[in-house]
Amino acid sequence: MIIEMREFTRVEGNGKAEIVIEDGEVKDVRLQIIEGPRFFELLTLGRHYYDVPDIEARICAICYLSHSVASVIGIERAFGVEVPEEITLLRELGLIGEFLESHSLHLYLLVAPDVFGYPDAIRMATKHGELVKEGLALKAFGNRLRVIVGGREIHGINVKPGGFGRYPTVEELEEIERESEALLRLARRAVRLFAQLGPYGAKAKHFVATDGYLWGEKLISDEPGEFHYTERIEERSLVYSFAKQSLYKGEAFFVGALPRLLLKSEMLTPTAKRLFEEHREKLSTGYVSYNNLAQAIELVYSLEKANEIAKTLLDRGIEGENVPVEPREGEGIGYVEAPRGLLIHHYRTDASGNISYSNIITPTALNHAMIEASLLKEARELYGEVDEGRMIGRLEETVRAFDPCISCSVHLVKL
Amino acid sequence: MMDKLKLGVFELTDCGGCALNILFLYEKLFDLLEFYEITEFHMATSLSEGNHYDVALVTGTVSTQRDLNLLKEARNHSEYLIALGTCATHGSVQGSVELPIREKLKAVYGDGGNPMRALDSKPVVEYVAVDFALPGCPYDKEEVYQVLMDIAKGIEPVRKDYPVCLECKLNEYECVLVKKGLPCLGPITYGGCKAVCVRSGLGCIGCRGPLPGEVNPASEYEILKGLGYDDEYIVRKFKTFARWEP
Numbered sequence: 139m140i141i142e143m144r145e146f147t148r149v150e151g152n153g154k155a156e157i158v159i160e161d162g163e164v165k166d167v168r169l170q171i172i173e174g175p176r177f178f179e180l181l182t183l184g185r186h187y188y189d190v191p192d193i194e195a196r197i198c199a200i201c202y203l204s205h206s207v208a209s210v211i212g213i214e215r216a217f218g219v220e221v222p223e224e225i226t227l228l229r230e231l232g233l234i235g236e237f238l239e240s241h242s243l244h245l246y247l248l249v250a251p252d253v254f255g256y257p258d259a260i261r262m263a264t265k266h267g268e269l270v271k272e273g274l275a276l277k278a279f280g281n282r283l284r285v286i287v288g289g290r291e292i293h294g295i296n297v298k299p300g301g302f303g304r305y306p307t308v309e310e311l312e313e314i315e316r317e318s319e320a321l322l323r324l325a326r327r328a329v330r331l332f333a334q335l336g337p338y339g340a341k342a343k344h345f346v347a348t349d350g351y352l353w354g355e356k357l358i359s360d361e362p363g364e365f366h367y368t369e370r371i372e373e374r375s376l377v378y379s380f381a382k383q384s385l386y387k388g389e390a391f392f393v394g395a396l397p398r399l400l401l402k403s404e405m406l407t408p409t410a411k412r413l414f415e416e417h418r419e420k421l422s423t424g425y426v427s428y429n430n431l432a433q434a435i436e437l438v439y440s441l442e443k444a445n446e447i448a449k450t451l452l453d454r455g456i457e458g459e460n461v462p463v464e465p466r467e468g469e470g471i472g473y474v475e476a477p478r479g480l481l482i483h484h485y486r487t488d489a490s491g492n493i494s495y496s497n498i499i500t501p502t503a504l505n506h507a508m509i510e511a512s513l514l515k516e517a518r519e520l521y522g523e524v525d526e527g528r529m530i531g532r533l534e535e536t537v538r539a540f541d542p543c544i545s546c547s548v549h550l551v552k553l
Numbered sequence: 554m555m556d557k558l559k560l561g562v563f564e565l566t567d568c569g570g571c572a573l574n575i576l577f578l579y580e581k582l583f584d585l586l587e588f589y590e591i592t593e594f595h596m597a598t599s600l601s602e603g604n605h606y607d608v609a610l611v612t613g614t615v616s617t618q619r620d621l622n623l624l625k626e627a628r629n630h631s632e633y634l635i636a637l638g639t640c641a642t643h644g645s646v647q648g649s650v651e652l653p654i655r656e657k658l659k660a661v662y663g664d665g666g667n668p669m670r671a672l673d674s675k676p677v678v679e680y681v682a683v684d685f686a687l688p689g690c691p692y693d694k695e696e697v698y699q700v701l702m703d704i705a706k707g708i709e710p711v712r713k714d715y716p717v718c719l720e721c722k723l724n725e726y727e728c729v730l731v732k733k734g735l736p737c738l739g740p741i742t743y744g745g746c747k748a749v750c751v752r753s754g755l756g757c758i759g760c761r762g763p764l765p766g767e768v769n770p771a772s773e774y775e776i777l778k779g780l781g782y783d784d785e786y787i788v789r790k791f792k793t794f795a796r797w798e799p
């Protein structure tokens with residue numbers, strides 16, 4: 139017998155799951171990403187490098203900037219281009235904007251209704267209007283950063299190989315400094331709220347993240363040594379899903395806010411680090427549901443970090459100079475921490491700067507096996523114990539904890 | 554009080570941006586909710602109670618059999634259907650991969666056939682008649698607000714029919730095509746975005762789709778050739794968002 143979950147709600151994109159029951163027991167769970175394939179790697183093949191980050195941005199609206207930045211870094215590495223600190227700081231500022239926008243969307247509009255027992259945030263707003271407003275304020279600030287750095291709230295084209303179309307003004311940096319300080323109070327409140335969610339889903343055995351907090355040169359995991367993804371991560375196609383599944387040394391693994399905190403807590407900002415220590419015991423159990431709490435702590439991190447970056451840039455002043463980019467034959471990988479987790483853009487380029495190979499692996503594809511493992515564990519615990527409606531409700535919450543971004547999961551290619 | 558209009562948001566295959574942009578309306582969303590009741594919007598709510606919609610917003614391309622079924626359902630149960638965003642109006646980026654679906658699937662997934670029934674990505678307008686088409690990847694959120702308000706007040710919304718160039722002139726942005734020699738599709742692209750990319754000093758990449766009518770892609774082509782871009786580059790640039798025309 140197969141229990142079919144209807145399409146997930148309050149997640150981005152189209153997915154569902156099937157629970158396979160045999161002899162009265164849960165035998166298997168299949169996560170089906172039914173969003174159609176979008177073939178981004180084919181789309182960028184042969185295209186001139188300059189146009190590629192703007193196309194890649196379209197992979198996902200919630201984390202468009204992570205895609206443009208990963209793409210830009212991959213291209214720069216292929217060409218051997220190095221950018222100065224000013225440019226990396228600004229890219230980080232954009233990525234922080236995306237953390238704020240994405241985490242607050244997820245926590246306040248998609249997860250909070252579970253905490254308070256509502257079908258959505260709009261209906262929740264009648265009783266908890268303040269909270270919804272706080273979430274929207276954080277989100278709006280995140281989007282403001284995406285406008286300033288990325289050019290638009292969604293799919294801006296300002297992030298380019300070698301620099302930016304336009305650099306922020308002093309007024310904008312002052313605004314960021316001010317706002318990030320003012321909003322910190324709300325983020326701290328979010329930590330208290332989402333610390334209430336209990337453990338569910340599987341306990342992750344492996345975690346993977348980039349070696350820097352927001353992006354990196356290489357990857358790290360719970361095992362020693364830095365590595366390139368090709369050394370430990372493998373992808374496979376599934377007949378029941380448009381997303382491929384990735385495995386770390388043959389096993390399910392977890393990318394996202396919780397893995398970032400667990401692997402990189404020493405890189406956190408002061409208050410975020412304190413909050414992490416406060417909840418460390420809980421978080422270290424590795425239950426996927428604690429990803430929500432980890433995201434709340436990252437809201438604090440993001441605001442503190444944005445403040446710090448704005449101050450640094452105001453002190454040194456902005457030069458606004460792009461680095462010249464000379465195309466050449468090469469190969470490069472961009473590793474970025476999208477809000478939902480690790481994002482990989484891997485390119486080869488020809489001598490005139492056109493893309494000759496492209497591989498993109500997104501967080502949802504990396505987490506695919508982990509989501510299935512979590513659903514399996516929950517379904518085994520709940521099947522026969524509670525009625526089917528409640529079981530499915532909990533399974534949906536389990537999927538939601540990953541904050542899966544489904545549109546971005548459907549275009550993985552090895553050519 | 555008058556009954557609220559029933560609004561459904563349907564997402565086919567896309568990046569989620571056109572649906573997300575509705576949530577980015579912030580307090581204006583609450584203004585809209587004075588006139589509308591959202592009865593289907595699965596990114597935002599777990600409720601799904603509609604079987605009739607006064608207005609249906611459909612985003613994305615038809616890229617699977619599931620998308621096609623959903624689109625037909627939206628069309629059959631709605632009074633006024635809006636193709637929202639360049640995916641829905643022109644196919645956007647995924648619509649521009651020209652290989653047949655079998656070859657695309659093979660390149661990406663290997664020899665597994667087509668078990669999930671993927672189709673070649675096409676815009677909504679290729680399959681059903683729409684009452685209004687609002688392009689943009691994503692569209693400007695003020696625009697969807699205006700369109701929904703117009704409909705709520707019984708006014709037929711108007712489609713913009715001027716190029717991005719006009720918006721540069723209104724905002725006094727320096728022309729990047731002439732001044733910087735950047736490839737800019739502003740002269741042949743639907744306006745309505747306030748030329749936001751040119752504001753960043755970059756060329757328009759045509760995300761709102763080609764403006765039909767008197768504008769002349771041939772002259773744009775000549776300009777880009779003059780700037781030293783080769784045929785293939787120009788053709789691919791033109792088709793990035795719009796292989797299909799409504």
Ligand code: SF4
Pocket residue numbers: 196199293567568569570571572612613637638639640641645646689690691692
């Ligand atoms: S038109 Fe662009 S923003 Fe809208 S759904 Fe399609 S890809 Fe996303």
Ligand code: SF4
Pocket residue numbers: 690717739742743746747748749750751756757758759760761762
């Ligand atoms: S300027 Fe061009 S690319 Fe930019 S938003 Fe407007 S239509 Fe789209």
